[in-house]
Amino acid sequence: MRADAQKNYNHLLAVARDVVTEHGADAPMREIARRAGVGLATLLRHFPTREALFEALLCTNMDALTQKADELETSTSADEALLSWFRELVAFAQSYRGVVAMMAAAHTNPDSALYASCAAVHSAGARLLLRAQGEGTARADMNGDDLFALTTALGWAVDQPSFAPRADHLVHLITSAILTNRSSNDARKAT
Known part of the structure:
Protein backbone atom coordinates (compact mmCIF):
# COMPACT_ATOMS: atom_id res chain seq x y z
CA MET A 1 0.00 0.00 0.00
CA ARG A 2 1.31 3.44 -0.90
CA ALA A 3 2.33 5.69 2.00
CA ASP A 4 -0.54 8.15 1.45
CA ALA A 5 -3.08 5.34 1.14
CA GLN A 6 -1.74 3.75 4.34
CA LYS A 7 -2.02 7.11 6.11
CA ASN A 8 -5.66 7.47 4.98
CA TYR A 9 -6.43 3.90 6.02
CA ASN A 10 -4.90 4.45 9.46
CA HIS A 11 -6.84 7.71 9.84
CA LEU A 12 -10.12 5.95 9.01
CA LEU A 13 -9.35 3.23 11.58
CA ALA A 14 -8.48 5.78 14.27
CA VAL A 15 -11.72 7.68 13.70
CA ALA A 16 -13.69 4.42 13.54
CA ARG A 17 -12.16 3.30 16.85
CA ASP A 18 -13.38 6.50 18.52
CA VAL A 19 -16.88 6.29 17.03
CA VAL A 20 -17.22 2.59 17.85
CA THR A 21 -16.03 3.19 21.40
CA GLU A 22 -18.79 5.81 21.76
CA HIS A 23 -21.60 3.99 19.92
CA GLY A 24 -20.67 0.30 20.07
CA ALA A 25 -21.05 -2.23 17.26
CA ASP A 26 -23.97 -0.27 15.81
CA ALA A 27 -21.87 2.81 15.12
CA PRO A 28 -23.19 4.46 11.96
CA MET A 29 -20.84 4.14 8.99
CA ARG A 30 -21.98 7.61 7.86
CA GLU A 31 -20.84 9.06 11.21
CA ILE A 32 -17.42 7.45 10.83
CA ALA A 33 -17.08 8.88 7.33
CA ARG A 34 -18.30 12.33 8.45
CA ARG A 35 -15.83 12.51 11.34
CA ALA A 36 -13.01 11.27 9.11
CA GLY A 37 -13.80 14.03 6.63
CA VAL A 38 -14.45 11.63 3.75
CA GLY A 39 -17.48 10.53 1.79
CA LEU A 40 -19.28 7.30 2.64
CA ALA A 41 -18.10 5.83 -0.67
CA THR A 42 -14.47 6.35 0.39
CA LEU A 43 -15.07 4.60 3.69
CA LEU A 44 -16.87 1.75 1.93
CA ARG A 45 -14.05 1.42 -0.59
CA HIS A 46 -11.71 0.60 2.31
CA PHE A 47 -14.28 -1.30 4.39
CA PRO A 48 -17.12 -2.61 2.20
Whole structure:
Protein backbone atom coordinates (compact mmCIF):
# COMPACT_ATOMS: atom_id res chain seq x y z
CA MET A 1 0.00 0.00 0.00
CA ARG A 2 1.31 3.44 -0.90
CA ALA A 3 2.33 5.69 2.00
CA ASP A 4 -0.54 8.15 1.45
CA ALA A 5 -3.08 5.34 1.14
CA GLN A 6 -1.74 3.75 4.34
CA LYS A 7 -2.02 7.11 6.11
CA ASN A 8 -5.66 7.47 4.98
CA TYR A 9 -6.43 3.90 6.02
CA ASN A 10 -4.90 4.45 9.46
CA HIS A 11 -6.84 7.71 9.84
CA LEU A 12 -10.12 5.95 9.01
CA LEU A 13 -9.35 3.23 11.58
CA ALA A 14 -8.48 5.78 14.27
CA VAL A 15 -11.72 7.68 13.70
CA ALA A 16 -13.69 4.42 13.54
CA ARG A 17 -12.16 3.30 16.85
CA ASP A 18 -13.38 6.50 18.52
CA VAL A 19 -16.88 6.29 17.03
CA VAL A 20 -17.22 2.59 17.85
CA THR A 21 -16.03 3.19 21.40
CA GLU A 22 -18.79 5.81 21.76
CA HIS A 23 -21.60 3.99 19.92
CA GLY A 24 -20.67 0.30 20.07
CA ALA A 25 -21.05 -2.23 17.26
CA ASP A 26 -23.97 -0.27 15.81
CA ALA A 27 -21.87 2.81 15.12
CA PRO A 28 -23.19 4.46 11.96
CA MET A 29 -20.84 4.14 8.99
CA ARG A 30 -21.98 7.61 7.86
CA GLU A 31 -20.84 9.06 11.21
CA ILE A 32 -17.42 7.45 10.83
CA ALA A 33 -17.08 8.88 7.33
CA ARG A 34 -18.30 12.33 8.45
CA ARG A 35 -15.83 12.51 11.34
CA ALA A 36 -13.01 11.27 9.11
CA GLY A 37 -13.80 14.03 6.63
CA VAL A 38 -14.45 11.63 3.75
CA GLY A 39 -17.48 10.53 1.79
CA LEU A 40 -19.28 7.30 2.64
CA ALA A 41 -18.10 5.83 -0.67
CA THR A 42 -14.47 6.35 0.39
CA LEU A 43 -15.07 4.60 3.69
CA LEU A 44 -16.87 1.75 1.93
CA ARG A 45 -14.05 1.42 -0.59
CA HIS A 46 -11.71 0.60 2.31
CA PHE A 47 -14.28 -1.30 4.39
CA PRO A 48 -17.12 -2.61 2.20
CA THR A 49 -19.07 -3.99 5.17
CA ARG A 50 -19.45 -3.22 8.86
CA GLU A 51 -17.89 -6.62 9.60
CA ALA A 52 -14.85 -5.74 7.47
CA LEU A 53 -14.42 -2.54 9.47
CA PHE A 54 -14.72 -4.43 12.74
CA GLU A 55 -12.31 -7.07 11.51
CA ALA A 56 -9.72 -4.39 10.88
CA LEU A 57 -10.41 -2.72 14.24
CA LEU A 58 -10.54 -5.89 16.28
CA CYS A 59 -7.76 -7.82 14.57
CA THR A 60 -5.11 -5.77 16.37
CA ASN A 61 -6.73 -6.39 19.75
CA MET A 62 -7.28 -10.08 19.16
CA ASP A 63 -3.74 -10.52 17.87
CA ALA A 64 -2.53 -8.83 21.05
CA LEU A 65 -4.60 -11.27 23.14
CA THR A 66 -3.09 -14.20 21.26
CA GLN A 67 0.41 -12.77 21.75
CA LYS A 68 -0.33 -12.20 25.45
CA ALA A 69 -1.32 -15.86 25.81
CA ASP A 70 1.96 -16.89 24.18
CA GLU A 71 3.93 -14.72 26.62
CA LEU A 72 1.96 -15.95 29.64
CA GLU A 73 2.50 -19.60 28.71
CA THR A 74 6.20 -19.27 29.36
CA SER A 75 6.43 -16.57 31.99
CA THR A 76 3.76 -17.29 34.61
CA SER A 77 2.27 -20.22 36.50
CA ALA A 78 -0.55 -21.91 34.63
CA ASP A 79 -3.35 -20.64 36.85
CA GLU A 80 -1.96 -17.08 36.95
CA ALA A 81 -1.59 -17.14 33.16
CA LEU A 82 -5.19 -18.22 32.68
CA LEU A 83 -6.47 -15.60 35.13
CA SER A 84 -4.47 -12.80 33.57
CA TRP A 85 -5.50 -13.71 30.03
CA PHE A 86 -9.17 -14.13 31.01
CA ARG A 87 -9.21 -10.64 32.53
CA GLU A 88 -7.56 -9.16 29.42
CA LEU A 89 -10.17 -10.79 27.20
CA VAL A 90 -13.03 -9.46 29.32
CA ALA A 91 -11.47 -5.96 29.30
CA PHE A 92 -11.23 -6.17 25.51
CA ALA A 93 -14.88 -7.22 25.27
CA GLN A 94 -15.83 -4.23 27.42
CA SER A 95 -13.91 -1.80 25.22
CA TYR A 96 -16.28 -2.19 22.26
CA ARG A 97 -19.98 -2.53 23.06
CA GLY A 98 -21.54 -5.26 20.97
CA VAL A 99 -18.29 -6.96 19.99
CA VAL A 100 -19.09 -10.10 21.98
CA ALA A 101 -22.09 -10.91 19.79
CA MET A 102 -19.94 -10.47 16.70
CA MET A 103 -17.23 -12.73 18.14
CA ALA A 104 -19.74 -15.40 19.14
CA ALA A 105 -21.26 -15.40 15.65
CA ALA A 106 -17.88 -15.38 13.88
CA HIS A 107 -16.54 -18.19 16.05
CA THR A 108 -18.45 -20.83 14.07
CA ASN A 109 -18.61 -19.11 10.68
CA PRO A 110 -15.51 -19.71 8.53
CA ASP A 111 -16.85 -17.19 6.00
CA SER A 112 -16.75 -14.37 8.55
CA ALA A 113 -14.00 -11.78 8.30
CA LEU A 114 -13.53 -12.20 12.06
CA TYR A 115 -13.27 -15.99 11.99
CA ALA A 116 -9.47 -16.30 11.86
CA SER A 117 -8.93 -13.82 14.69
CA CYS A 118 -11.63 -15.45 16.83
CA ALA A 119 -10.19 -18.89 16.15
CA ALA A 120 -6.74 -17.70 17.25
CA VAL A 121 -8.14 -16.24 20.49
CA HIS A 122 -10.13 -19.42 21.12
CA SER A 123 -7.05 -21.56 20.53
CA ALA A 124 -4.91 -19.40 22.82
CA GLY A 125 -7.43 -19.71 25.64
CA ALA A 126 -7.71 -23.46 25.11
CA ARG A 127 -3.91 -23.81 25.37
CA LEU A 128 -3.84 -21.85 28.62
CA LEU A 129 -6.69 -23.94 30.00
CA LEU A 130 -5.00 -27.21 29.00
CA ARG A 131 -1.80 -26.11 30.68
CA ALA A 132 -3.66 -25.28 33.89
CA GLN A 133 -5.50 -28.59 33.70
CA GLY A 134 -2.18 -30.38 33.20
CA GLU A 135 -0.92 -28.84 36.43
CA GLY A 136 -4.16 -29.72 38.20
CA THR A 137 -5.13 -26.09 38.80
CA ALA A 138 -8.18 -25.92 36.51
CA ARG A 139 -11.32 -28.01 36.27
CA ALA A 140 -10.78 -31.12 34.21
CA ASP A 141 -14.38 -31.23 32.96
CA MET A 142 -14.19 -28.23 30.66
CA ASN A 143 -12.56 -27.50 27.32
CA GLY A 144 -11.65 -24.51 25.18
CA ASP A 145 -15.20 -24.23 23.83
CA ASP A 146 -16.51 -23.98 27.40
CA LEU A 147 -13.92 -21.32 28.24
CA PHE A 148 -14.80 -19.31 25.12
CA ALA A 149 -18.51 -19.60 25.94
CA LEU A 150 -17.96 -18.45 29.53
CA THR A 151 -15.83 -15.56 28.34
CA THR A 152 -18.37 -14.39 25.78
CA ALA A 153 -21.22 -14.79 28.27
CA LEU A 154 -19.32 -12.72 30.81
CA GLY A 155 -18.40 -10.21 28.11
CA TRP A 156 -22.08 -9.87 27.22
CA ALA A 157 -23.06 -9.42 30.89
CA VAL A 158 -20.52 -6.70 31.62
CA ASP A 159 -21.52 -4.99 28.37
CA GLN A 160 -24.94 -4.37 29.93
CA PRO A 161 -25.14 -1.12 31.93
CA SER A 162 -26.81 -2.86 34.87
CA PHE A 163 -23.97 -5.39 35.22
CA ALA A 164 -20.96 -3.27 34.27
CA PRO A 165 -20.32 -2.02 37.83
CA ARG A 166 -20.08 -5.67 38.95
CA ALA A 167 -17.58 -6.71 36.28
CA ASP A 168 -14.72 -7.46 38.69
CA HIS A 169 -16.99 -9.49 40.95
CA LEU A 170 -18.36 -11.47 38.00
CA VAL A 171 -14.84 -12.17 36.72
CA HIS A 172 -13.97 -13.41 40.21
CA LEU A 173 -16.98 -15.74 40.30
CA ILE A 174 -16.23 -17.26 36.91
CA THR A 175 -12.50 -17.67 37.49
CA SER A 176 -13.15 -19.19 40.92
CA ALA A 177 -15.36 -21.76 39.21
CA ILE A 178 -12.67 -22.56 36.61
CA LEU A 179 -9.65 -22.79 38.92
CA THR A 180 -9.50 -25.58 41.47
CA ASN A 181 -6.58 -24.68 43.69
CA ARG A 182 -7.44 -21.20 44.86
CA SER A 183 -9.27 -20.09 47.89
CA SER A 184 -11.93 -17.46 47.31
CA ASN A 185 -9.61 -14.76 48.64
CA ASP A 186 -6.67 -15.88 46.45
CA ALA A 187 -8.79 -15.75 43.31
CA ARG A 188 -10.12 -12.32 44.24
CA LYS A 189 -6.57 -10.98 44.78
CA ALA A 190 -5.41 -12.36 41.44
CA THR A 191 -8.28 -10.83 39.53
